[in-house]
Amino acid sequence: MLKWILRILLLLALVGAGFLIHDLTRSVEIPEMNVPGKLASAYVEIAKESDIPWPYLAAVDEVDQGYQEVTSKSIRQTAARIREAAGEKRPGEKGARRAIEQLFPTEKRExxxxxxxxxxxxxxxxxxxxxxxxxxxxxxxxxxxxxxSRSYGGDRTHEGTDMMAPKGTPVRSVNDGRVVAKGWNELGGWRLTIMDGDHPQISFYYAHLSRYADDIQTGAKVKKGQVIGYVGDSGYGPKGTTGQFAPHLHFGMYVRESTFSPTREAINPYPFLRVWEKE
Structure with missing residues (x-):
């Protein structure tokens, strides 16, 4: 009997290790974050109500109609279609995938x-x-x-959301995570990069700070809601440059295609901020 228990435990350990390796090594294309900010909260709310993950609700509207004429009412109608096709009131991810496979032709479904x-x-x-x-x-x-458009440092486009606030306003970490970069950046001034503790492929960038909070060092762990620094107007010049623009927080979000990918892609943080502010 003990031998069979040991065999089962070994099998479960191997299966678990296989899932972990798959998660760490898989590579996923990073899309533009096209979910409209005004609809972001509706997708999240309706996903919780219907037990259909919001990425499936949003993907249907993005591929099917490019978010044209999408409203909270139409999102609920999409959720109802998926539930009906899945044959379940709370279909979850598996049910949503099964329903989409039934509802759409091959190319659009893929x-x-x-x-x-x-x-x-x-x-x-x-x-x-x-x-x-x-x-x-x-x-x-x-x-x-x-x-x-931005011109300092050459013609470029803005990779984040500027949040205007009085100089010295406390800035909080949006997540539990770890500080992976701290110090001066010519464009970002005094800045921090914090890797997400739950999703290590994602990191958040806080720039133009006037100063850092105490005990914020590279490698330090931070908690969600913890003050990490203070709004400023640093950047756009040599170390210590200030006053080149109005005080604000530049908030950015970067994602790697795989956990160990050396490169990262910026995605639009605005829809996220709209949801987190409401919550």
Whole structure:
């Protein structure tokens, strides 16, 4: 009897190791984050209600109609179609995949499923319990500045969201994670990069700080909601340069195609901020 128990435990360990290796070595295409900020919260809310992961709801609308004329009502209608095709009130990921395979022709179905998988990898924090970078009631304003033109350091596009706030306003970590970069950057001024503890392929970038919070060092672990620094106007010049623009936090989000990929892609953090602010 003991021998059989040991064999079962060994088999479970091997299966678990196989899943871990697959997760660490798989490579996923990083898509543009095209989910409209005004709809992001609706996708998350309806996903919780219907037990259909939001990446599948969003992928259907993105591939099928490019988010044209999509509303909260139409998202609920999409969820209802998926539930009906799956034959379950709470279909989960497996049921959603099965329903999409029934509802759409081959080419469109493959695009939807591929996009949903990519969002599941690259945009998981949208539907999870992350913190807004500022405490409730802070004097902050922001819009979708992704892709806006920038000229300092050469013509380029903006890879983040600028969040305007008074100099010295505390900035919070949006996640549990680890500080992987700290110090001066010519474009970002005093900046921090924090790797996500739950999704190590994702990291968050905080730039133009006036100073760091105490005990924030490279390699340090931080907790969600912990103050990591303070809004400033540093950057756009040699070390210590300030005053080249109005005080604000530049918030960026970067994703690797695989856990060990040396390169990373920037994705638009604006929809995430809209969801986290509401939560």
């Amino acid at each position: 695009k939807i499923l591929r996009l949903a998988e990519s969002y599941t990898w690259s945009a998981a924090p949208l539907g999870e319990n992350y913190a807004f970078p500022f405490k409730k009631g802070a004097e902050v304003s922001y819009g979708d500045t992704w892709g806006a």
